[in-house]
Amino acid sequence: CHKVQDSLLSSASRFTDYRGIFNWCVIMLxxxxxxxxxxxxxxxxxxxDLRKVLRLLVEDGYNWPSVYxxxxxxxxxxxxxxxxxxxxxxxxxxxxxxxxxxxxxxVLMVFPTAVILHKSTSISVVGSLLSLCFYTVLTxxxxxxxxxxxxxxxxxxxxxxxxxxxEEQEDCPGRREYRDCLTLKDLYYFLMAPTLCYQLNFPxxxxxxxxxxxxxxxxxxxxxxxxxxxxxxxxxPIIQRSECTFxxxxxxxxxxxxxxxxxxxxxxxxxxxxxxxxxxxxxxxELLCFGDREFYGDWWNADNLKAFWSKWNIPFxxxxxxxxxxxxxxxxxxxxxxxxxxxxxxxxxCEFLIAVPLQMFRLWIFIIMILEIKVxxxxxxxxxxxxxxxxxxxxxxxxxxxxxxxxxxxxYILNKENSSWTL
Amino acid sequence: CHKVQDSLLSSASRFTDYRGIFNWCVIMLxxxxxxxxxxxxxxxxxxxDLRKVLRLLVEDGYNWPSVYxxxxxxxxxxxxxxxxxxxxxxxxxxxxxxxxxxxxxxVLMVFPTAVILHKSTSISVVGSLLSLCFYTVLTxxxxxxxxxxxxxxxxxxxxxxxxxxxEEQEDCPGRREYRDCLTLKDLYYFLMAPTLCYQLNFPxxxxxxxxxxxxxxxxxxxxxxxxxxxxxxxxxPIIQRSECTFxxxxxxxxxxxxxxxxxxxxxxxxxxxxxxxxxxxxxxxELLCFGDREFYGDWWNADNLKAFWSKWNIPFxxxxxxxxxxxxxxxxxxxxxxxxxxxxxxxxxCEFLIAVPLQMFRLWIFIIMILEIKVxxxxxxxxxxxxxxxxxxxxxxxxxxxxxxxxxxxxYILNKENSSWTL
Numbered sequence: 001c002h003k004v005q006d007s008l009l010s011s012a013s014r015f016t017d018y019r020g021i022f023n024w025c026v027i028m029l030x031x032x033x034x035x036x037x038x039x040x041x042x043x044x045x046x047x048x049d050l051r052k053v054l055r056l057l058v059e060d061g062y063n064w065p066s067v068y069x070x071x072x073x074x075x076x077x078x079x080x081x082x083x084x085x086x087x088x089x090x091x092x093x094x095x096x097x098x099x100x101x102x103x104x105x106x107v108l109m110v111f112p113t114a115v116i117l118h119k120s121t122s123i124s125v126v127g128s129l130l131s132l133c134f135y136t137v138l139t140x141x142x143x144x145x146x147x148x149x150x151x152x153x154x155x156x157x158x159x160x161x162x163x164x165x166x167e168e169q170e171d172c173p174g175r176r177e178y179r180d181c182l183t184l185k186d187l188y189y190f191l192m193a194p195t196l197c198y199q200l201n202f203p204x205x206x207x208x209x210x211x212x213x214x215x216x217x218x219x220x221x222x223x224x225x226x227x228x229x230x231x232x233x234x235x236x237p238i239i240q241r242s243e244c245t246f247x248x249x250x251x252x253x254x255x256x257x258x259x260x261x262x263x264x265x266x267x268x269x270x271x272x273x274x275x276x277x278x279x280x281x282x283x284x285x286e287l288l289c290f291g292d293r294e295f296y297g298d299w300w301n302a303d304n305l306k307a308f309w310s311k312w313n314i315p316f317x318x319x320x321x322x323x324x325x326x327x328x329x330x331x332x333x334x335x336x337x338x339x340x341x342x343x344x345x346x347x348x349x350c351e352f353l354i355a356v357p358l359q360m361f362r363l364w365i366f367i368i369m370i371l372e373i374k375v376x377x378x379x380x381x382x383x384x385x386x387x388x389x390x391x392x393x394x395x396x397x398x399x400x401x402x403x404x405x406x407x408x409x410x411x412y413i414l415n416k417e418n419s420s421w422t423l
Numbered sequence: 424c425h426k427v428q429d430s431l432l433s434s435a436s437r438f439t440d441y442r443g444i445f446n447w448c449v450i451m452l453x454x455x456x457x458x459x460x461x462x463x464x465x466x467x468x469x470x471x472d473l474r475k476v477l478r479l480l481v482e483d484g485y486n487w488p489s490v491y492x493x494x495x496x497x498x499x500x501x502x503x504x505x506x507x508x509x510x511x512x513x514x515x516x517x518x519x520x521x522x523x524x525x526x527x528x529x530v531l532m533v534f535p536t537a538v539i540l541h542k543s544t545s546i547s548v549v550g551s552l553l554s555l556c557f558y559t560v561l562t563x564x565x566x567x568x569x570x571x572x573x574x575x576x577x578x579x580x581x582x583x584x585x586x587x588x589x590e591e592q593e594d595c596p597g598r599r600e601y602r603d604c605l606t607l608k609d610l611y612y613f614l615m616a617p618t619l620c621y622q623l624n625f626p627x628x629x630x631x632x633x634x635x636x637x638x639x640x641x642x643x644x645x646x647x648x649x650x651x652x653x654x655x656x657x658x659x660p661i662i663q664r665s666e667c668t669f670x671x672x673x674x675x676x677x678x679x680x681x682x683x684x685x686x687x688x689x690x691x692x693x694x695x696x697x698x699x700x701x702x703x704x705x706x707x708x709e710l711l712c713f714g715d716r717e718f719y720g721d722w723w724n725a726d727n728l729k730a731f732w733s734k735w736n737i738p739f740x741x742x743x744x745x746x747x748x749x750x751x752x753x754x755x756x757x758x759x760x761x762x763x764x765x766x767x768x769x770x771x772x773c774e775f776l777i778a779v780p781l782q783m784f785r786l787w788i789f790i791i792m793i794l795e796i797k798v799x800x801x802x803x804x805x806x807x808x809x810x811x812x813x814x815x816x817x818x819x820x821x822x823x824x825x826x827x828x829x830x831x832x833x834x835y836i837l838n839k840e841n842s843s844w845t846l
Binding site: 001003004005006008009015019021022023024025026028029031032033036195197199204205259260262277278282291292293295298301302322386390392394397 | 424425426427428429430431432433438440441442443444445446447448449450451452454455456458459461618620622625626627628682683685686689697700701704705714715716717718719720721722723724725741745809812813815816817820
C-alpha cells in the first residue's frame, strides 16, 4: 500500500509540471477584473459614450485644418518624385540632388510642427496627433525612397552598388527595373503599403480574401469600442478625481495616482498594439495585396529589452536597421554606439510625437526610455529567461506607456474647462 | 527586404509560443492584488492580531473540554487492540469480533458528536472542530486496522487471503509477521503516521533530516501567520459589513457578498492545502521516519473533477479505494455505483465535520458537492484538456470552500455579541 517516495512539491521529487497553474492565473485574473469592473459600474454607472469621442475629432466648426494639413503632403511627395526623376535623367548632379532631398525632408518635418504650434487654437489635439504621425511616417518613407533609389543609381552608374541592392537583384526573374518604377503609381503604392522600407518589387499576394478583410474590420470596430470603453469608464473617473497636474502633485499622490492608472493604461496599450499592428496593418496589406505581413515579432516572449524593442514594431525596426544602423556601421561606428544612436533617435521621435500635439514639453517619455535602456544594461546580466521576460513586462507596464499617460492626464487637467474634453 | 509571410497572431502562421503570456498573467495578478492590498490597508488600517486567534482556542476558563475529549480517545484505541488480540488468540469468534469492532467504531463516531452537542456552551468552536477532525481520522484509521488484521487472520486460518494481503506479502524479506505487530507501540506508530491505511511494515527512511524539519516548521509558522492575516485583514471586514446571515439575505446581496469572499477564501484554501498536506504531514513523516510522502498528486493539472478528487488528498483517497471502493466491487457493485457511494459518503463526512462544531445543519456543503459531481458528469464530455482544467479551478473557487465559508459567515453573524469571536 505504501512505498518510499517524496511529495511532489518537495524539491527532491524533481516534479515540474505546473501547466494547470497557468489556467489558475488566467481565471483569477479574469475574476478579479470582473469584480473590479462590476464595482466600477456600481460606483460610476455606465459612462461609455462614443459621441464624446467623435466630438473630439470635430474641430473649428466645419473647417478641418488637420485634413488640409494631410492633403498638402502630396506636394512633398510630388517633389520627391521629381527630384528622383531629374537625377535619373541626369538633370541634377548627385550633390544637388542630395541637397534638394535633404531640404524636402527637412520641410516635411518642420512644416506640420509649425502649423500645429501656430494654429493651436483651431486644430484639435486628436487631429494634430494624427497628422503629425502621418507626416512622420511619410518622412521615414520618403527617406527610404531616396536612399534606395540612390543605391540603384550608383549600381547603374558604376558597379559599386551596396550590399542591400545586390541582395535584392538576386531575387526571382521577371521583375521590373529601377527606371520603370519611378512613377507616381509606384510611389503611392509604397506610401500606402504597410511598410517603411522602399523596394522595387514588393512581394504580392494573388487574391484579396474578403473573409479576412471582414474579420479585420470587425476586430477594428470592436477594439476601438473597447478602448473607448476603457478610457471613459475606467481611466476617466481616475483622472477626474485628481485635482492638479503631475508636475504639481506631491510624491505620494503621484505614486498613488500612477498605480491606479497602470492597469487600464496597460490594457489600452495592448489593445492599441493589436489594433494597429495586427488588425489595421493586415487590413491595409490585404487590400493592397501586400505579401509581407511581418508587422511584429513575438515580443511577448522577449527575454530582454533589446529583443523587445527589436520585435514589437518590425516595420520601424527594419527601417532603422536598414537606413540608420547599417549606414552608421559602414561609417565605422562601433555597433553599440550605432545601437545607442538609433535608440536615442527613436526616443526623441516618441517624445516629439506626443509633446507637439499637446504643446507640453516635459521630456518624460524621452527620459523614461533612456532610463529603461540603462536599467536593461545593468540588470540584463542578472535577469535572464523567465525573469528577464518578467522584467520586460514590468518595463512595459511602468515605462513609456505610463509616461504618455501622464502627458494626457496633465493635458486634461489643464484644459478641464474646455467642454470638448469631457472624457 | 520583404518576403511573403503571415503575421504571428494570424491563425495561418501556426505560431503557438506564448510562454511570455504566463509571466504577464503572474505579474498582472501580483500587481492587481498588491493594489487591492494597499487599498485595504488604507481603508481599514492594520487589523492582524494573533492574540485574538489564541483567545479563540481558550475555552471555559482553564477547563479544556476538547483536550479531555481527545485524551479519552485512548480508551477506544486500547479497546481496538484488545479485540484484535483476543481474536488472534482465539478467545473471540469471527462474528463476535466483528460485532465488537463495529460497536467500538460506532461509539468512536457518536461519542464526540454527543459531547460537542451536549457541552456546546463550554467547548469552543475551534476546539470542537479540531477534536471532531481528530476523532474522524481515528475512526478511519481504526477501521483500516481492523480490516487489514482480518485479512491477515483469514490468510492464517484458511488460505483465502485477499489480493491486497498477497500483494503485501510479496514484498522484500526480513519483515515482521502479523502476530508480532499486535502491540500498543505498533498501533500508536500507525495512529501517529501520516496515513489512513494500516500495513504491517511501513516503508521507513533511515535518518531524520534536521534541516528538512526546520524548513517545514518555518513554513508552518509563516503560513499560519499568513492565514490569520488574510482572515483578519481581508475576510474580517467583508463579514463585518454584512448584517444578516446568508439564509436571510436577498439574492443580489448574497451574490455580491459571495463574490467578495471568493478570492480571499480561495487563497485561504490554497494555503491550508499546502500547510496541511505538505508542511504538516511531511514534518510528522520526517519525525517518524515514515517513508511514503505521497500526500497529494498534481491536482492542479487535473482535467476533470474525478481526477481532482482522487489527487488532492491521497491518504483519504487510498483509504476510500482500499476499504470502501474495492470491497464494494467485490460485492459485485457496478464501478460507477461504487464511485458514487464513496463520493456521497465523503460529501456527508465534510458536511458532518463542519455542521456539528458550528451546530448549524444546512446541508450546503453536501448539496454543493453532489451538484458538482452532476455538473462534472454533464460537462465532462465537452470540457477536456485546458478547458477541463479551467472547469476544475472554477469548481474549486465556487464549490465546497465557499460553502464552508458561508457556514462560518453565518456562525459569526449569529454569535456577533460573543466577544471572543471578534475577527
